Amino acid sequence: MMNDISIKSVFPEKRSPIYPEDLKQQRVNQVRTFHESVPGYAATSLHSLPELARHLGIKNFYVKDESSRFGLNAFKSLGATWALARILGEKLGQPVSRLDFSFFKRPEIKEKIQEMVFVSATDGNHGRGLAWAAAKLGCRAVIFMPAGTVKSRKENIEKEGAKVQITDKNYDDTVRLAAGVAKENGWTLVQDTAWEGYEKIPSWIVQGYTTMAAESLEQIISLGDTLPTHLFLQAGVGSMAAAVLGYYVNLLDRSCPSTFILESARADCMYQSALADDGRPRVVGGELNTIMAGLACGEPNPFAWQILRDFSRGFISCSDGVAVRGMQVLANPMPGDNSIVSGESGAVGPGLVHCLMTDPKFSDLKEKMNLTLDSSVLCFSTEGDTDPVNYQKIIHGSKL
Ligand SMILES: Cc1ncc(COP(=O)(O)O)c(C=O)c1O
Known part of the structure:
Protein backbone atom coordinates (compact mmCIF):
# COMPACT_ATOMS: atom_id res chain seq x y z
CA MET A 1 0.00 0.00 0.00
CA LYS A 76 14.35 21.07 -14.26
CA SER A 77 14.42 24.43 -16.09
CA LEU A 78 18.07 24.77 -15.02
CA GLY A 79 19.02 21.98 -17.43
CA ALA A 80 16.73 23.02 -20.27
CA THR A 81 17.79 26.69 -20.28
CA TRP A 82 21.49 25.88 -20.35
CA ALA A 83 21.06 23.17 -23.02
CA LEU A 84 19.13 25.54 -25.29
CA ALA A 85 21.73 28.25 -24.76
CA ARG A 86 24.49 25.79 -25.76
CA ILE A 87 22.55 24.49 -28.81
CA LEU A 88 21.75 27.98 -30.06
CA GLY A 89 25.19 29.31 -29.13
CA GLU A 90 26.80 26.57 -31.21
CA LYS A 91 24.46 27.25 -34.14
CA LEU A 92 25.25 30.98 -34.03
CA GLY A 93 28.98 30.67 -33.33
CA GLN A 94 28.69 32.36 -29.93
CA PRO A 95 31.47 31.16 -27.56
CA VAL A 96 30.32 29.35 -24.43
CA SER A 97 32.13 31.89 -22.23
CA ARG A 98 29.90 34.65 -23.66
CA LEU A 99 26.48 33.05 -23.40
CA ASP A 100 24.03 35.56 -22.00
CA PHE A 101 20.26 35.55 -22.27
CA SER A 102 20.09 39.07 -23.72
CA PHE A 103 22.23 37.95 -26.70
CA PHE A 104 19.38 35.71 -27.91
CA LYS A 105 16.88 38.56 -27.69
CA ARG A 106 18.68 40.81 -30.18
CA PRO A 107 16.36 41.29 -33.21
CA GLU A 108 18.86 39.88 -35.75
CA ILE A 109 19.43 36.79 -33.54
CA LYS A 110 15.73 36.31 -32.74
CA GLU A 111 15.00 36.09 -36.44
CA LYS A 112 17.60 33.35 -36.89
CA ILE A 113 16.27 31.11 -34.12
CA GLN A 114 12.51 31.55 -34.25
CA GLU A 115 11.94 28.55 -36.54
CA MET A 116 13.78 26.13 -34.19
CA VAL A 117 11.63 23.31 -32.79
CA PHE A 118 12.76 21.40 -29.70
CA VAL A 119 11.34 17.96 -28.91
CA SER A 120 11.41 15.90 -25.74
CA ALA A 121 9.79 13.16 -23.68
CA THR A 122 8.98 13.94 -20.07
CA ASP A 123 7.27 12.81 -16.88
CA GLY A 124 6.31 16.45 -16.50
CA ASN A 125 9.01 18.64 -15.04
CA HIS A 126 11.66 18.50 -17.78
CA GLY A 127 9.04 19.11 -20.46
CA ARG A 128 7.64 22.09 -18.59
CA GLY A 129 11.14 23.54 -18.17
CA LEU A 130 11.93 22.98 -21.84
CA ALA A 131 8.64 24.45 -23.07
CA TRP A 132 9.18 27.49 -20.85
CA ALA A 133 12.79 27.98 -22.01
CA ALA A 134 11.84 27.56 -25.69
CA ALA A 135 9.03 30.11 -25.33
CA LYS A 136 11.33 32.59 -23.55
CA LEU A 137 13.73 32.33 -26.48
CA GLY A 138 10.98 32.66 -29.09
CA CYS A 139 11.30 29.02 -30.30
CA ARG A 140 8.78 26.15 -30.31
CA ALA A 141 8.51 22.90 -28.30
CA VAL A 142 6.81 19.55 -28.94
CA ILE A 143 6.51 17.33 -25.87
CA PHE A 144 5.58 13.63 -25.43
CA MET A 145 4.43 12.20 -22.09
CA PRO A 146 4.07 8.58 -20.93
CA ALA A 147 0.80 6.73 -20.35
CA GLY A 148 -0.78 7.57 -16.99
CA THR A 149 0.37 11.21 -16.98
CA VAL A 150 -1.97 13.32 -14.85
CA LYS A 151 -3.95 16.06 -16.64
CA SER A 152 -2.53 18.95 -14.60
CA ARG A 153 1.05 18.11 -15.66
CA LYS A 154 0.02 18.10 -19.34
CA GLU A 155 -1.89 21.37 -18.96
CA ASN A 156 1.05 23.06 -17.25
CA ILE A 157 3.22 22.34 -20.29
CA GLU A 158 0.53 23.47 -22.72
CA LYS A 159 0.32 26.75 -20.81
CA GLU A 160 3.91 27.39 -21.87
CA GLY A 161 2.77 27.23 -25.50
CA ALA A 162 4.08 23.73 -26.34
CA LYS A 163 2.27 21.04 -28.30
CA VAL A 164 1.82 18.08 -25.94
CA GLN A 165 0.82 14.46 -26.56
CA ILE A 166 0.31 11.67 -24.01
CA THR A 167 1.43 8.33 -25.49
CA ASP A 168 0.38 4.77 -24.62
CA LYS A 169 3.98 3.89 -23.63
CA ASN A 170 6.13 3.96 -20.49
CA TYR A 171 8.75 6.69 -20.01
CA ASP A 172 11.67 4.98 -21.74
CA ASP A 173 9.60 4.00 -24.81
CA THR A 174 8.24 7.55 -24.96
CA VAL A 175 11.83 8.80 -25.12
CA ARG A 176 12.42 6.54 -28.14
CA LEU A 177 9.26 7.86 -29.78
CA ALA A 178 10.32 11.49 -29.25
CA ALA A 179 13.75 10.72 -30.73
CA GLY A 180 12.08 9.22 -33.83
CA VAL A 181 9.77 12.22 -34.29
CA ALA A 182 12.69 14.64 -33.96
CA LYS A 183 14.66 12.75 -36.61
CA GLU A 184 11.75 12.52 -39.06
CA ASN A 185 11.06 16.25 -38.87
CA GLY A 186 14.59 17.62 -38.60
CA TRP A 187 13.79 18.99 -35.12
CA THR A 188 16.23 19.05 -32.19
CA LEU A 189 15.80 16.44 -29.47
CA VAL A 190 16.53 17.89 -26.02
CA GLN A 191 16.41 14.83 -23.80
CA ASP A 192 17.62 14.70 -20.20
CA THR A 193 19.17 11.27 -20.65
CA ALA A 194 21.90 9.95 -22.94
CA TRP A 195 22.58 6.86 -25.03
CA GLU A 196 25.28 5.85 -27.50
CA GLY A 197 25.44 8.50 -30.20
CA TYR A 198 23.31 10.97 -28.21
CA GLU A 199 25.53 12.41 -25.52
CA LYS A 200 26.26 16.09 -26.07
CA ILE A 201 22.89 17.67 -25.30
C1 LIG B 1 11.08 16.37 -9.33
C2 LIG B 1 12.14 15.50 -9.87
N1 LIG B 1 13.11 15.08 -9.05
C3 LIG B 1 14.10 14.29 -9.49
C4 LIG B 1 14.15 13.88 -10.80
C5 LIG B 1 15.23 12.96 -11.23
O1 LIG B 1 16.11 13.51 -12.14
P1 LIG B 1 16.93 12.56 -13.11
O2 LIG B 1 15.96 11.94 -14.06
O3 LIG B 1 17.90 13.46 -13.72
O4 LIG B 1 17.54 11.51 -12.25
C6 LIG B 1 13.16 14.30 -11.70
C7 LIG B 1 13.18 13.91 -13.09
O5 LIG B 1 12.29 14.17 -13.87
C8 LIG B 1 12.13 15.12 -11.22
O6 LIG B 1 11.16 15.57 -12.01
Whole structure:
Protein backbone atom coordinates (compact mmCIF):
# COMPACT_ATOMS: atom_id res chain seq x y z
CA MET A 1 0.00 0.00 0.00
CA MET A 2 1.00 3.62 -0.48
CA ASN A 3 2.04 4.14 3.17
CA ASP A 4 4.10 0.93 3.46
CA ILE A 5 7.74 1.56 4.22
CA SER A 6 10.25 -0.76 2.62
CA ILE A 7 13.90 0.11 2.11
CA LYS A 8 16.56 -1.95 0.34
CA SER A 9 20.19 -0.91 0.22
CA VAL A 10 23.42 -1.90 -1.45
CA PHE A 11 26.90 -0.59 -0.69
CA PRO A 12 29.11 -1.61 -3.62
CA GLU A 13 32.89 -1.99 -3.57
CA LYS A 14 34.87 1.21 -4.15
CA ARG A 15 36.19 1.69 -7.69
CA SER A 16 38.97 3.92 -8.99
CA PRO A 17 37.07 7.09 -9.81
CA ILE A 18 37.23 9.23 -12.93
CA TYR A 19 36.58 12.87 -11.98
CA PRO A 20 33.93 14.49 -14.21
CA GLU A 21 35.82 17.04 -16.34
CA ASP A 22 32.56 18.46 -17.68
CA LEU A 23 31.51 19.62 -14.21
CA LYS A 24 34.68 21.49 -13.19
CA GLN A 25 34.49 24.91 -11.54
CA GLN A 26 35.11 26.97 -14.68
CA ARG A 27 32.14 25.35 -16.46
CA VAL A 28 29.97 25.61 -13.34
CA ASN A 29 30.73 29.34 -13.22
CA GLN A 30 29.76 29.80 -16.88
CA VAL A 31 26.47 27.99 -16.28
CA ARG A 32 25.73 30.12 -13.23
CA THR A 33 26.54 33.36 -15.05
CA PHE A 34 24.14 32.38 -17.82
CA HIS A 35 21.37 31.47 -15.39
CA GLU A 36 21.81 34.79 -13.62
CA SER A 37 21.15 36.52 -16.96
CA VAL A 38 17.78 34.74 -17.42
CA PRO A 39 14.88 37.02 -16.35
CA GLY A 40 13.36 35.76 -13.11
CA TYR A 41 16.50 34.02 -11.86
CA ALA A 42 16.87 33.89 -8.08
CA ALA A 43 18.61 31.34 -5.89
CA THR A 44 16.01 29.02 -4.34
CA SER A 45 15.75 28.80 -0.54
CA LEU A 46 17.88 26.45 1.50
CA HIS A 47 15.97 25.64 4.68
CA SER A 48 17.76 24.64 7.82
CA LEU A 49 15.37 22.62 10.01
CA PRO A 50 17.00 22.72 13.46
CA GLU A 51 14.03 21.34 15.39
CA LEU A 52 13.65 18.38 13.05
CA ALA A 53 17.40 17.77 13.28
CA ARG A 54 17.18 17.77 17.09
CA HIS A 55 14.15 15.47 17.02
CA LEU A 56 15.93 13.01 14.72
CA GLY A 57 19.25 13.11 16.57
CA ILE A 58 21.43 14.71 13.92
CA LYS A 59 23.31 18.02 13.91
CA ASN A 60 21.82 19.79 10.88
CA PHE A 61 19.05 19.04 8.41
CA TYR A 62 19.18 21.14 5.24
CA VAL A 63 16.55 21.01 2.52
CA LYS A 64 17.08 22.95 -0.71
CA ASP A 65 13.59 23.84 -1.93
CA GLU A 66 13.40 23.92 -5.74
CA SER A 67 9.66 24.63 -5.90
CA SER A 68 10.27 28.32 -6.63
CA ARG A 69 12.75 27.78 -9.50
CA PHE A 70 11.74 30.23 -12.26
CA GLY A 71 8.14 29.90 -11.02
CA LEU A 72 7.92 26.37 -12.48
CA ASN A 73 7.60 24.27 -9.29
CA ALA A 74 10.70 22.12 -10.03
CA PHE A 75 14.45 22.34 -10.68
CA LYS A 76 14.35 21.07 -14.26
CA SER A 77 14.42 24.43 -16.09
CA LEU A 78 18.07 24.77 -15.02
CA GLY A 79 19.02 21.98 -17.43
CA ALA A 80 16.73 23.02 -20.27
CA THR A 81 17.79 26.69 -20.28
CA TRP A 82 21.49 25.88 -20.35
CA ALA A 83 21.06 23.17 -23.02
CA LEU A 84 19.13 25.54 -25.29
CA ALA A 85 21.73 28.25 -24.76
CA ARG A 86 24.49 25.79 -25.76
CA ILE A 87 22.55 24.49 -28.81
CA LEU A 88 21.75 27.98 -30.06
CA GLY A 89 25.19 29.31 -29.13
CA GLU A 90 26.80 26.57 -31.21
CA LYS A 91 24.46 27.25 -34.14
CA LEU A 92 25.25 30.98 -34.03
CA GLY A 93 28.98 30.67 -33.33
CA GLN A 94 28.69 32.36 -29.93
CA PRO A 95 31.47 31.16 -27.56
CA VAL A 96 30.32 29.35 -24.43
CA SER A 97 32.13 31.89 -22.23
CA ARG A 98 29.90 34.65 -23.66
CA LEU A 99 26.48 33.05 -23.40
CA ASP A 100 24.03 35.56 -22.00
CA PHE A 101 20.26 35.55 -22.27
CA SER A 102 20.09 39.07 -23.72
CA PHE A 103 22.23 37.95 -26.70
CA PHE A 104 19.38 35.71 -27.91
CA LYS A 105 16.88 38.56 -27.69
CA ARG A 106 18.68 40.81 -30.18
CA PRO A 107 16.36 41.29 -33.21
CA GLU A 108 18.86 39.88 -35.75
CA ILE A 109 19.43 36.79 -33.54
CA LYS A 110 15.73 36.31 -32.74
CA GLU A 111 15.00 36.09 -36.44
CA LYS A 112 17.60 33.35 -36.89
CA ILE A 113 16.27 31.11 -34.12
CA GLN A 114 12.51 31.55 -34.25
CA GLU A 115 11.94 28.55 -36.54
CA MET A 116 13.78 26.13 -34.19
CA VAL A 117 11.63 23.31 -32.79
CA PHE A 118 12.76 21.40 -29.70
CA VAL A 119 11.34 17.96 -28.91
CA SER A 120 11.41 15.90 -25.74
CA ALA A 121 9.79 13.16 -23.68
CA THR A 122 8.98 13.94 -20.07
CA ASP A 123 7.27 12.81 -16.88
CA GLY A 124 6.31 16.45 -16.50
CA ASN A 125 9.01 18.64 -15.04
CA HIS A 126 11.66 18.50 -17.78
CA GLY A 127 9.04 19.11 -20.46
CA ARG A 128 7.64 22.09 -18.59
CA GLY A 129 11.14 23.54 -18.17
CA LEU A 130 11.93 22.98 -21.84
CA ALA A 131 8.64 24.45 -23.07
CA TRP A 132 9.18 27.49 -20.85
CA ALA A 133 12.79 27.98 -22.01
CA ALA A 134 11.84 27.56 -25.69
CA ALA A 135 9.03 30.11 -25.33
CA LYS A 136 11.33 32.59 -23.55
CA LEU A 137 13.73 32.33 -26.48
CA GLY A 138 10.98 32.66 -29.09
CA CYS A 139 11.30 29.02 -30.30
CA ARG A 140 8.78 26.15 -30.31
CA ALA A 141 8.51 22.90 -28.30
CA VAL A 142 6.81 19.55 -28.94
CA ILE A 143 6.51 17.33 -25.87
CA PHE A 144 5.58 13.63 -25.43
CA MET A 145 4.43 12.20 -22.09
CA PRO A 146 4.07 8.58 -20.93
CA ALA A 147 0.80 6.73 -20.35
CA GLY A 148 -0.78 7.57 -16.99
CA THR A 149 0.37 11.21 -16.98
CA VAL A 150 -1.97 13.32 -14.85
CA LYS A 151 -3.95 16.06 -16.64
CA SER A 152 -2.53 18.95 -14.60
CA ARG A 153 1.05 18.11 -15.66
CA LYS A 154 0.02 18.10 -19.34
CA GLU A 155 -1.89 21.37 -18.96
CA ASN A 156 1.05 23.06 -17.25
CA ILE A 157 3.22 22.34 -20.29
CA GLU A 158 0.53 23.47 -22.72
CA LYS A 159 0.32 26.75 -20.81
CA GLU A 160 3.91 27.39 -21.87
CA GLY A 161 2.77 27.23 -25.50
CA ALA A 162 4.08 23.73 -26.34
CA LYS A 163 2.27 21.04 -28.30
CA VAL A 164 1.82 18.08 -25.94
CA GLN A 165 0.82 14.46 -26.56
CA ILE A 166 0.31 11.67 -24.01
CA THR A 167 1.43 8.33 -25.49
CA ASP A 168 0.38 4.77 -24.62
CA LYS A 169 3.98 3.89 -23.63
CA ASN A 170 6.13 3.96 -20.49
CA TYR A 171 8.75 6.69 -20.01
CA ASP A 172 11.67 4.98 -21.74
CA ASP A 173 9.60 4.00 -24.81
CA THR A 174 8.24 7.55 -24.96
CA VAL A 175 11.83 8.80 -25.12
CA ARG A 176 12.42 6.54 -28.14
CA LEU A 177 9.26 7.86 -29.78
CA ALA A 178 10.32 11.49 -29.25
CA ALA A 179 13.75 10.72 -30.73
CA GLY A 180 12.08 9.22 -33.83
CA VAL A 181 9.77 12.22 -34.29
CA ALA A 182 12.69 14.64 -33.96
CA LYS A 183 14.66 12.75 -36.61
CA GLU A 184 11.75 12.52 -39.06
CA ASN A 185 11.06 16.25 -38.87
CA GLY A 186 14.59 17.62 -38.60
CA TRP A 187 13.79 18.99 -35.12
CA THR A 188 16.23 19.05 -32.19
CA LEU A 189 15.80 16.44 -29.47
CA VAL A 190 16.53 17.89 -26.02
CA GLN A 191 16.41 14.83 -23.80
CA ASP A 192 17.62 14.70 -20.20
CA THR A 193 19.17 11.27 -20.65
CA ALA A 194 21.90 9.95 -22.94
CA TRP A 195 22.58 6.86 -25.03
CA GLU A 196 25.28 5.85 -27.50
CA GLY A 197 25.44 8.50 -30.20
CA TYR A 198 23.31 10.97 -28.21
CA GLU A 199 25.53 12.41 -25.52
CA LYS A 200 26.26 16.09 -26.07
CA ILE A 201 22.89 17.67 -25.30
CA PRO A 202 22.25 15.49 -22.20
CA SER A 203 25.71 16.42 -20.91
CA TRP A 204 24.72 20.11 -21.21
CA ILE A 205 21.53 19.39 -19.28
CA VAL A 206 23.59 17.83 -16.49
CA GLN A 207 25.85 20.91 -16.46
CA GLY A 208 22.75 23.09 -16.15
CA TYR A 209 21.74 21.40 -12.90
CA THR A 210 25.05 22.34 -11.22
CA THR A 211 23.65 25.79 -10.45
CA MET A 212 21.49 24.39 -7.65
CA ALA A 213 24.45 22.46 -6.21
CA ALA A 214 26.63 25.58 -6.27
CA GLU A 215 23.88 27.62 -4.60
CA SER A 216 23.43 24.98 -1.89
CA LEU A 217 27.07 25.00 -0.84
CA GLU A 218 27.25 28.81 -0.81
CA GLN A 219 24.08 28.94 1.29
CA ILE A 220 25.38 26.44 3.85
CA ILE A 221 28.66 28.32 4.12
CA SER A 222 26.83 31.64 4.51
CA LEU A 223 24.92 30.17 7.47
CA GLY A 224 28.34 29.79 9.09
CA ASP A 225 27.87 26.03 9.27
CA THR A 226 30.32 23.27 8.49
CA LEU A 227 30.13 21.28 5.24
CA PRO A 228 27.37 18.67 4.97
CA THR A 229 28.46 15.16 5.94
CA HIS A 230 25.64 13.34 4.11
CA LEU A 231 24.04 13.99 0.74
CA PHE A 232 20.80 12.21 -0.24
CA LEU A 233 20.06 12.44 -3.97
CA GLN A 234 17.08 10.93 -5.73
CA ALA A 235 17.45 9.50 -9.24
CA GLY A 236 15.30 8.89 -12.27
CA VAL A 237 17.83 8.58 -15.10
CA GLY A 238 20.45 9.93 -12.67
CA SER A 239 21.32 13.24 -14.39
CA MET A 240 20.35 15.44 -11.45
CA ALA A 241 22.18 13.30 -8.89
CA ALA A 242 25.27 13.14 -11.14
CA ALA A 243 25.32 16.92 -11.50
CA VAL A 244 25.13 17.55 -7.75
CA LEU A 245 27.54 14.79 -6.79
CA GLY A 246 29.93 15.69 -9.64
CA TYR A 247 29.95 19.30 -8.46
CA TYR A 248 30.60 18.38 -4.82
CA VAL A 249 33.27 15.79 -5.57
CA ASN A 250 35.20 18.03 -7.97
CA LEU A 251 35.22 20.81 -5.42
CA LEU A 252 35.64 18.94 -2.15
CA ASP A 253 37.30 15.70 -3.23
CA ARG A 254 37.97 13.72 -0.04
CA SER A 255 35.79 16.06 2.01
CA CYS A 256 32.82 15.33 -0.27
CA PRO A 257 29.81 14.27 1.82
CA SER A 258 28.91 10.56 1.95
CA THR A 259 26.40 10.34 -0.86
CA PHE A 260 23.42 8.00 -1.20
CA ILE A 261 21.36 7.56 -4.36
CA LEU A 262 17.64 7.03 -3.79
CA GLU A 263 15.14 5.54 -6.20
CA SER A 264 11.60 4.32 -6.34
CA ALA A 265 11.52 0.53 -5.85
CA ARG A 266 9.38 0.38 -9.00
CA ALA A 267 12.12 1.96 -11.15
CA ASP A 268 15.36 1.17 -9.31
CA CYS A 269 17.76 0.82 -12.24
CA MET A 270 20.72 2.37 -10.38
CA TYR A 271 20.16 0.10 -7.38
CA GLN A 272 19.97 -2.95 -9.69
CA SER A 273 23.14 -1.80 -11.48
CA ALA A 274 24.96 -1.45 -8.15
CA LEU A 275 23.67 -4.85 -7.01
CA ALA A 276 25.06 -6.50 -10.17
CA ASP A 277 28.38 -4.87 -9.26
CA ASP A 278 30.19 -5.32 -12.58
CA GLY A 279 30.35 -1.59 -13.32
CA ARG A 280 27.72 -1.70 -16.07
CA PRO A 281 24.27 -0.09 -15.95
CA ARG A 282 21.12 -2.24 -15.78
CA VAL A 283 17.64 -1.59 -17.16
CA VAL A 284 14.30 -2.04 -15.36
CA GLY A 285 11.22 -2.44 -17.59
CA GLY A 286 7.46 -2.58 -17.17
CA GLU A 287 4.97 0.07 -16.13
CA LEU A 288 7.28 1.80 -13.61
CA ASN A 289 4.17 2.46 -11.60
CA THR A 290 5.10 4.76 -8.69
CA ILE A 291 3.78 7.97 -7.16
CA MET A 292 7.32 9.35 -7.68
CA ALA A 293 6.56 10.18 -11.33
CA GLY A 294 9.80 12.12 -11.84
CA LEU A 295 11.79 9.06 -10.78
CA ALA A 296 9.82 6.60 -12.96
CA CYS A 297 12.70 5.91 -15.36
CA GLY A 298 14.07 2.42 -15.90
CA GLU A 299 17.14 3.17 -18.02
CA PRO A 300 20.09 5.03 -16.47
CA ASN A 301 21.84 7.86 -18.26
CA PRO A 302 25.18 6.01 -18.83
CA PHE A 303 27.24 9.17 -18.24
CA ALA A 304 25.39 9.83 -14.97
CA TRP A 305 25.69 6.19 -13.92
CA GLN A 306 29.50 6.38 -14.12
CA ILE A 307 29.60 9.33 -11.72
CA LEU A 308 27.11 7.72 -9.32
CA ARG A 309 28.92 4.37 -9.48
CA ASP A 310 32.33 5.93 -8.82
CA PHE A 311 31.49 8.42 -6.10
CA SER A 312 28.41 7.42 -4.14
CA ARG A 313 28.55 5.28 -1.01
CA GLY A 314 25.29 3.45 -1.40
CA PHE A 315 22.14 2.95 -3.45
CA ILE A 316 18.75 2.83 -1.76
CA SER A 317 15.53 1.49 -3.28
CA CYS A 318 12.45 2.96 -1.55
CA SER A 319 8.76 2.10 -1.53
CA ASP A 320 6.27 4.90 -2.21
CA GLY A 321 5.63 5.13 1.55
CA VAL A 322 9.06 6.69 2.02
CA ALA A 323 8.11 9.60 -0.25
CA VAL A 324 4.74 9.91 1.53
CA ARG A 325 6.60 10.14 4.86
CA GLY A 326 8.82 12.91 3.50
CA MET A 327 5.91 14.92 2.10
CA GLN A 328 4.02 14.71 5.41
CA VAL A 329 7.06 15.55 7.56
CA LEU A 330 7.94 18.62 5.47
CA ALA A 331 4.31 19.80 5.31
CA ASN A 332 3.85 19.49 9.11
CA PRO A 333 7.04 20.96 10.58
CA MET A 334 8.21 20.83 14.18
CA PRO A 335 7.31 24.10 16.00
CA GLY A 336 9.91 26.69 15.01
CA ASP A 337 10.88 25.07 11.67
CA ASN A 338 9.66 26.21 8.24
CA SER A 339 7.16 24.09 6.34
CA ILE A 340 8.08 23.00 2.82
CA VAL A 341 5.73 21.97 0.01
CA SER A 342 7.53 18.96 -1.41
CA GLY A 343 6.09 16.68 -4.09
CA GLU A 344 6.47 12.92 -4.45
CA SER A 345 9.84 12.95 -6.25
CA GLY A 346 11.15 15.77 -4.09
CA ALA A 347 10.43 14.32 -0.66
CA VAL A 348 11.97 10.86 -0.78
CA GLY A 349 15.29 12.04 0.74
CA PRO A 350 13.77 13.66 3.83
CA GLY A 351 11.37 10.70 4.07
CA LEU A 352 14.25 8.23 4.09
CA VAL A 353 16.21 10.16 6.73
CA HIS A 354 13.08 10.34 8.91
CA CYS A 355 12.48 6.57 8.58
CA LEU A 356 16.11 5.71 9.34
CA MET A 357 16.29 7.92 12.42
CA THR A 358 12.92 7.04 13.96
CA ASP A 359 12.32 3.37 13.22
CA PRO A 360 14.51 0.93 15.19
CA LYS A 361 14.11 -1.63 12.43
CA PHE A 362 16.52 0.48 10.34
CA SER A 363 19.15 0.93 13.07
CA ASP A 364 21.71 -1.28 11.26
CA LEU A 365 21.34 0.72 8.08
CA LYS A 366 21.55 4.00 10.00
CA GLU A 367 24.78 2.78 11.58
CA LYS A 368 26.18 1.64 8.25
CA MET A 369 25.49 5.11 6.88
CA ASN A 370 27.15 6.61 9.92
CA LEU A 371 24.20 8.87 10.74
CA THR A 372 24.94 10.27 14.19
CA LEU A 373 24.59 13.39 16.36
CA ASP A 374 27.47 14.88 14.32
CA SER A 375 25.78 14.45 10.95
CA SER A 376 24.76 17.36 8.71
CA VAL A 377 22.32 16.11 6.10
CA LEU A 378 21.57 17.83 2.80
CA CYS A 379 18.54 16.86 0.66
CA PHE A 380 17.13 18.47 -2.47
CA SER A 381 13.37 18.87 -2.60
CA THR A 382 13.38 18.92 -6.40
CA GLU A 383 9.68 19.71 -6.86
CA GLY A 384 6.70 21.28 -5.15
CA ASP A 385 3.13 20.02 -5.55
CA THR A 386 3.37 19.23 -9.27
CA ASP A 387 0.37 16.89 -8.85
CA PRO A 388 -1.69 19.14 -6.53
CA VAL A 389 -4.59 16.70 -6.14
CA ASN A 390 -2.38 13.83 -5.01
CA TYR A 391 -0.34 16.20 -2.86
CA GLN A 392 -3.42 17.29 -0.89
CA LYS A 393 -4.58 13.70 -0.53
CA ILE A 394 -1.21 12.65 0.83
CA ILE A 395 -0.61 15.45 3.30
CA HIS A 396 -4.12 15.15 4.70
CA GLY A 397 -3.84 11.36 4.77
CA SER A 398 -3.23 9.09 7.74
CA LYS A 399 -1.02 10.45 10.52
CA LEU A 400 2.51 9.04 10.88
C1 LIG B 1 11.08 16.37 -9.33
C2 LIG B 1 12.14 15.50 -9.87
N1 LIG B 1 13.11 15.08 -9.05
C3 LIG B 1 14.10 14.29 -9.49
C4 LIG B 1 14.15 13.88 -10.80
C5 LIG B 1 15.23 12.96 -11.23
O1 LIG B 1 16.11 13.51 -12.14
P1 LIG B 1 16.93 12.56 -13.11
O2 LIG B 1 15.96 11.94 -14.06
O3 LIG B 1 17.90 13.46 -13.72
O4 LIG B 1 17.54 11.51 -12.25
C6 LIG B 1 13.16 14.30 -11.70
C7 LIG B 1 13.18 13.91 -13.09
O5 LIG B 1 12.29 14.17 -13.87
C8 LIG B 1 12.13 15.12 -11.22
O6 LIG B 1 11.16 15.57 -12.01
